[in-house]
Amino acid sequence: MRLPEEPAILEVRHAVRAWLAAHAPTGPVTVALSGGADSLALTAAAVAEADVVHAVVVDHRLQSGSAEVADRARQRALTLGCLSAEVVSVEVQGPGGVEAAARRARYAALGAAAHGRPVLLGHTLDDQAETVLLGLARGSGGRSIWGMSPFDEPWGRPLLGVRRAVTRTACRELGLDPYEDPHNSSPDFVRVRLRAEVLPLLEDVLGGGVSAALARTADQLREDGAVLDVLAADVGGDARGSGDEGVDVAALEPAAPPVRRRVLRSWLLDAGATSLTDKQLRAVDDLVGRWRGQGGVAVGGGSPEARLVVTRRHGRLSVGLDDRGRV
Ligand SMILES: Nc1ncnc2c1ncn2[C@@H]1O[C@H](COP(=O)(O)OP(=O)(O)OP(=O)(O)O)[C@@H](O)[C@H]1O
Numbered sequence: 001m002r003l004p005e006e007p008a009i010l011e012v013r014h015a016v017r018a019w020l021a022a023h024a025p026t027g028p029v030t031v032a033l034s035g036g037a038d039s040l041a042l043t044a045a046a047v048a049e050a051d052v053v054h055a056v057v058v059d060h061r062l063q064s065g066s067a068e069v070a071d072r073a074r075q076r077a078l079t080l081g082c083l084s085a086e087v088v089s090v091e092v093q094g095p096g097g098v099e100a101a102a103r104r105a106r107y108a109a110l111g112a113a114a115h116g117r118p119v120l121l122g123h124t125l126d127d128q129a130e131t132v133l134l135g136l137a138r139g140s141g142g143r144s145i146w147g148m149s150p151f152d153e154p155w156g157r158p159l160l161g162v163r164r165a166v167t168r169t170a171c172r173e174l175g176l177d178p179y180e181d182p183h184n185s186s187p188d189f190v191r192v193r194l195r196a197e198v199l200p201l202l203e204d205v206l207g208g209g210v211s212a213a214l215a216r217t218a219d220q221l222r223e224d225g226a227v228l229d230v231l232a233a234d235v236g237g238d239a240r241g242s243g244d245e246g247v248d249v250a251a252l253e254p255a256a257p258p259v260r261r262r263v264l265r266s267w268l269l270d271a272g273a274t275s276l277t278d279k280q281l282r283a284v285d286d287l288v289g290r291w292r293g294q295g296g297v298a299v300g301g302g303s304p305e306a307r308l309v310v311t312r313r314h315g316r317l318s319v320g321l322d323d324r325g326r327v
């Protein structure tokens with residue numbers, strides 16, 4: 001299908017072209033197509049810009065008629081010029097609520113269907129702004145306000161600089177009527193209320209440009225954070241030794257606290273810690289940077305009978321299970 005030379009679809013194409021040049025200059029790509037405006041515009045632009053495009057549509061089977069919605073998206077992908085288009089049905093189950101379970105199932109299915117190709121997702125600048133605001137408000141650590149990365153292999157997000165309104169206009173220019181997921185307008189979802197109520201209010205009070213500013217801030221923080229990650233990988237290589245030998249305090253202590261906490265965080269996650277809080281991480285770091293012979297620090301993880309505890313002995317930190325009464 002030949003695309004019209006209209007401003008919105010040209011903007012989407014430009015974004016996809018720039019992404020391909022930076023991350024996947026040759027070869028086929030997979031597009032994750034929900035049938036919504038963002039991924040429809042993305043698919044059309046990808047077909048125009050990439051060598052070969054395969055589309056994958058995930059049917060979560062959570063609403064009646066979902067198979068028809070998925071099949072319509074599949075046919076659209078073929079009409080737009082994708083070389084192949086398949087629907088993958090998934091079983092949505094497991095912990096953490098339906099939304100989280102659907103996301104897990106979706107990413108697993110998309111990853112499996114991609115056969116090693118980059119998978120392009122239709123997240124826009126507005127999605128990025130919502131993600132950053134959510135992370136900021138929940139206070140779940142610096143990393144949560146980095147937002148989404150343009151390329152986190154295999155996941156590619158070419159539209160992070162494109163407004164949602166542009167993808168909608170692009171669909172109109174293409175004569176496509178995108179699927180409107182009823183969840184996207186249900187006030188039961190925090191993200192929907194952020195989109196419909198909070199961000200417009202912030203834009204009004206602060207005089208506009210809030211979404212773009214949030215997205216820009218995320219980009220800057222992600223770049224800064226990546227530098228700290230590299231430093232932490234270096235220090236961690238010296239301090240952690242091999243296997244479960246624990247952490248050598250002398251190798252870790254000279255590093256700056258944010259670097260130390262990164263090393264400790266990845267060590268603890270590898271050791272099975274879960275839901276690590278900033279408070280716990282700082283208490284573990286105190287065993288390094290503010291040592292005064294204090295006792296062990298319990299962190300999330302372990303089992304109902306025994307908790308995971310970090311202790312310092314003979315210049316090394318170690319982590320192990322301790323029964324609940326002891327520390
Ligand atoms: N059912 C689906 N099938 C294929 N791809 C999908 C599907 N749903 C979403 N996607 C892909 O994910 C992108 C983001 O979708 P959406 O914003 O609805 O998901 P989200 O749950 O907010 O994202 P995330 O899962 O990263 O939090 C879409 O533009 C599309 O590329």
